[in-house]
Amino acid sequence: MDNHKVLVYGATGYTGKLICLRLKELNINFAIAGRDKAKVAELSSRLNVPNFVFETSDFGAWQEALRGGVCLINAAGPFALTAENAMHACLQSKVHYLDISAEMPTYQLAESLDQQAKEAGIMMISGAGLFVAYDALVVHTAKRVKRAQQLFVAFRHYGGFSKGSVKSSKYIVDLGLLIRDNGELKQITEASAKVFDFGEGPQECFPTSLGGIIVSYKSTSIPNIREYFQLQLPVLTTNPTDIENLPDGPTAEERAGGRSKLAVEVIGTDGDSAYSIADLPSGYTLTSLSVVAVACRILNGDLMPGYQTAGSAYGENIMRDIPDSHIIDR
Known part of the structure; x- marks a missing residue:
């Protein structure tokens, strides 16, 4: 049955x-x-x-x-x-x-x-994929300051991209660059890269609308949120005619070959700050x-x-x- x-x-x-x-x-x-x-x-x-x-x-x-x-x-x-x-x-x-x-x-x-x-x-x-660890790390880091006012999050992906992710990333890119500014969603035309340390030295990350401006605003109410990605989204680096010819996704060996990382910086209204890292299995795992x-x-x-x-x-x-x-x- x-x-x-x-x-x-x-x-x-x-x-x-x-x-x-x-x-x-x-x-x-x-x-x-x-x-x-x-x-x-x-x-x-x-x-x-x-x-x-x-x-x-x-x-x-x-x-x-x-x-x-x-x-x-x-x-x-x-x-x-x-x-x-x-x-x-x-x-x-x-x-x-x-x-x-x-x-x-x-x-x-x-x-x-x-x-x-x-x-x-x-x-x-x-x-409920990446954003489980993402949101948990934000909640953890936000607790380390008295009145969280600013949130900066960076993601370092490891393990390549699946064909489905390449297709979906188009819908992210099409939204443009969004931030949370004083509690409101705001579209901006340009923003500078920001350096994060994932535990292995400084790495430059690119402004990217990942979704924490919705997800982590719900969980923490931090009014100012900016997000970054260590790589460019795959749809920006893939010829549209080649997408259907991509492999379904990385092999088990490729996924096991490294770790994904998240870095979170939270700044309070009094200028106090906290910085935390999540060391994680590779992306699709x-x-x-x-x-x-x-x-x-x-x-x-x-x-x-x-x-x-x-x-x-x-x-x-x-x-x-x-x-x-x-x-x-x-």
Whole structure:
């Protein structure tokens, strides 16, 4: 009998498969879903889990796939094309929603559904991949100053990019450069690079709208936030005609070859400051470990209805649930 508690939509994608392997490793009952019948059937057979095949616009199919479930993990990007239908399906079925989006509009969409989620008794976290560790580190660092006023965050990605990430990064670039200025979102035309030390000496990072201006504003209310990335987003360095010819993503050996890092600087109103680093598994390994860590919390009844972030729901302690992840205070 099918008694899955978690549904992974977009399971046949590069990161979706990593999420499924982590769920399998933890012996969590789950089912998979997607749009490609052959790919879904093959993965279902390999993992010995139930499967569903449907488009995100098919709400009858969503209802069937989510019946009896507790949590949806949406791994199907670009999320601009999947998140809205998936979120509304979860509201209808009263199933908690998680996704691994790095696209800021999906965070804003989840935020706009806060009251509906509370009425349905479900929690919605958009950005439950990288932003689990990101938000936990921000919450941790913000506690080290009296009245946090300014937040600077930098991400050093390791492990290459999946084809899906290259496609999704277009939606980030198209937004332009956004910051949080005195509590308000503000678009700016230019900003200078900033130097961060990830524990191995100074490294120049580029201004990039990563999503913390939504996510970490929710968890900390810090009114001034700027974000940086050590690399240029992949869509800026990839010929559009070459995207479909890219490999699905880095190999296991490539992912294991290095570490991703986050650096956070928080400055208080009195000029006091704190600087902390997170030493993390490489990008896509981190994503799968993180979203499953949040799903496990939900399955154990540890949740807050409404729109949440990892930091607003769990604080810095969620970092303990991500294997081989460490915070270092400077």
